[in-house]
Amino acid sequence: MTAPRNTRSTRNIWRPLFLVYFVCSVGVLSVIADDSPGATSVARWKDDRTAAFMLMFDDSCPSHWQVAIPELAKRDMIATFYLNPGKAEFTKFRGGWETNYWKQGMVYADHTMTHKGVHNMDEAEHEIGDCAAIIRKIIPNSDAKLLSYGQPGVGPNDWKITKDELAGLLKKHNLITRGEISGHMAVYHLKTAADMLALADKAIANKTAEFIVIHGVERIVPDWHYQDFWALKQNIFFPLLDGLKERRDRGALWITDHISAHQYQTERDGADVRVIAADDRGIKLELKSKADPQLYDLPLTLITKVPTGWKQCEVTQGTNKTTVAVAAGSIHFDAIPNRDPIVISPQQ
Numbered sequence: 001m002t003a004p005r006n007t008r009s010t011r012n013i014w015r016p017l018f019l020v021y022f023v024c025s026v027g028v029l030s031v032i033a034d035d036s037p038g039a040t041s042v043a044r045w046k047d048d049r050t051a052a053f054m055l056m057f058d059d060s061c062p063s064h065w066q067v068a069i070p071e072l073a074k075r076d077m078i079a080t081f082y083l084n085p086g087k088a089e090f091t092k093f094r095g096g097w098e099t100n101y102w103k104q105g106m107v108y109a110d111h112t113m114t115h116k117g118v119h120n121m122d123e124a125e126h127e128i129g130d131c132a133a134i135i136r137k138i139i140p141n142s143d144a145k146l147l148s149y150g151q152p153g154v155g156p157n158d159w160k161i162t163k164d165e166l167a168g169l170l171k172k173h174n175l176i177t178r179g180e181i182s183g184h185m186a187v188y189h190l191k192t193a194a195d196m197l198a199l200a201d202k203a204i205a206n207k208t209a210e211f212i213v214i215h216g217v218e219r220i221v222p223d224w225h226y227q228d229f230w231a232l233k234q235n236i237f238f239p240l241l242d243g244l245k246e247r248r249d250r251g252a253l254w255i256t257d258h259i260s261a262h263q264y265q266t267e268r269d270g271a272d273v274r275v276i277a278a279d280d281r282g283i284k285l286e287l288k289s290k291a292d293p294q295l296y297d298l299p300l301t302l303i304t305k306v307p308t309g310w311k312q313c314e315v316t317q318g319t320n321k322t323t324v325a326v327a328a329g330s331i332h333f334d335a336i337p338n339r340d341p342i343v344i345s346p347q348q
Contacts, residue, residue, distance in 0.1 A: 035329075037303060038278030040285055042206055042271045043301035045264065048332055049254035051203035052261045053244060054211035055079035056178065058111060058150060060090040061228035063099055063217040071238065073104050075245045080178075080257040082111035082150040085134045089228075098138050107257035108135045109148035110175055110344050117158030124161050124169055132173045147297050148258040149175040150213075155287050174295065178211070186214045187230040193239040200244060209261050212240075263298040267291045267337055271300060276341060280307045283344040289337035299334035304344060308330055312347040323347065 045052050055072075057064050060083045072079055083097065084090055090097060102108060112118075115222040128149070136142045149170055159305050161169075170177060183189050190196045203210035216228025217237055247253040254261075270290030277284045283304065288295065306313060306326055313324050315333045318340040324331045335342050 007234065009183045010281050018269065023111065024229070036278070037239045037280075037305055037307040038275040038283045038285070040273045041303050042268050042273065043303055043332070044268070045209075045254045046253060046256070046260075046299075046301050046334075048251075048301055048303065049248075050252045051200075051207055052143040052209035052254045052264070053200050053203055053213050053247075054209065054256060054257055054258050054261060055244075056082060056109075056150065056211055056258065058082045058213060059115065059229060060084050060087055060097070060111075061216045062089060062093060062224075063219050063228045063231065066219055066224075067217040067234070068214070069101055069104065069106060071241055072106070075241055077241065077245065077248075078105045078107060078253050078257055080107045080109050080111045080148055080259075082148070083131070083135065084111050084113060084115045084152075085131055085201050086113035089116060102139055107259065108139065109150060109178075109258065110135060110173075110231075111150045112152050115152045115154070117152070117154035117160075119158075120167060121161060121169075124165070128169050128175070128317060129173050132175060144174070144261065144294060146174050146259050148222040148262075149177045150181075151177065175261060176262050181213050184211055184213050185230075186212055186232045186236075193236045193243060196236075196240050197247075200247055200253060204247065209265070211258070215244070217328045260298060263291075263296050264300065267296050267298060267300055273302065280309075285335075285340075285342040285344070287335050287337050287342060291337070297336055299336050301332060301334055302342075303330055303332050305329060307346075310346045314344045314345050314347050315343070316345075 037099035055077070057068060057079055060081070065080060068079070070341050081101070110128060110131045114127065118124040124346045131148055135147060156303065163326070184199070186196065190199070190212065199212060214232055218227060218231045218234045220234060244253060244255055248255050267289045272288045274286040274288070276286055285302070285304070287300065287302070306329065308329070309329045310326050312326060313331050315322050315324055315331070317335050322333065324333050331344070
């Protein structure tokens with residue numbers, strides 16, 4: 001963000017009065033000791049939520065768009081959907097996946113083409129690389145973006161490439177693995193809504209991120225004559241969503257997708273905020289992060305102390321401009337690392 005030029009109110013702000021440095025180290029957020037205007041910290045999670053929580057749906061099940069997505073949208077929530085573009089469950093209903101659900105904010109992820117495993121690197125390139133290519137073809141402007149990868153559950157004789165070979169393939173296609181899912185699968189590990197919400201409460205207590213992996217969701221009306229794999233009962237699924245919503249609405253949870261949580265944490269852990277100038281007329285900050293700006297461009301939430309008497313601020317970074325109310329002497333706002341400086345000025 002650059003400061004507006006040719007206005008008297010902003011021309012004189014940039015005379016450096018003091019410098020304050022803020023550093024995020026891995027897993028720990030440093031707290032600025034002074035309470036001076038301009039003192040800034042990076043929120044642990046977006047919007048200064050206490051923890052992050054992710055819902056993950058595997059295998060392109062029809063119940064995802066028949067039940068799960070409408071219920072998520074009803075509660076203004078999103079989830080990550082791990083697709084298998086080569087399976088009939090996807091190909092039969094390709095139109096909806098291509099044109100509808102991502103427009104509702106749902107995030108697509110790589111679960112391999114067919115979920116059948118791989119026996120050599122040629123098969124792995126097809127299963128993993130082609131799946132990523134199909135998702136990127138669906139989602140506009142996603143060629144240079146990160147995608148989440150979920151390892152499919154197959155037998156030991158059906159997965160023949162090494163961990164190093166897999167790691168190389170994921171790096172080639174800008175894929176980030178969601179990691180170990182043991183203890184996180186609904187129906188198989190987690191039986192009740194209380195079990196699942198306990199994971200959310202664990203994340204809140206530890207100020208960390210947690211997730212649940214769901215396969216099918218029970219379909220009642222119309223009668224489809226079959227249920228998707230490991231169908232989670234609606235009388236468990238709906239209370240789970242309601243419980244997550246309640247925790248979100250009171251500010252405890254950031255309900256997000258895997259890549260957004262990964263990006264935020266990576267940027268945050270390598271972040272450095274520098275106060276360029278600060279006085280009663282305005283504040284100017286510089287936000288940097290060690291994360292690769294080509295892949296890590298998610299806004300971080302900053303908390304900045306403002307001068308006494310400020311009630312409302314205008315925050316500008318480049319062409320982005322927003323108005324923020326002051327609460328308890330501070331403002332919360334989003335800024336993208338490694339971009340233009342951040343200009344904060346009081347509004348009359």
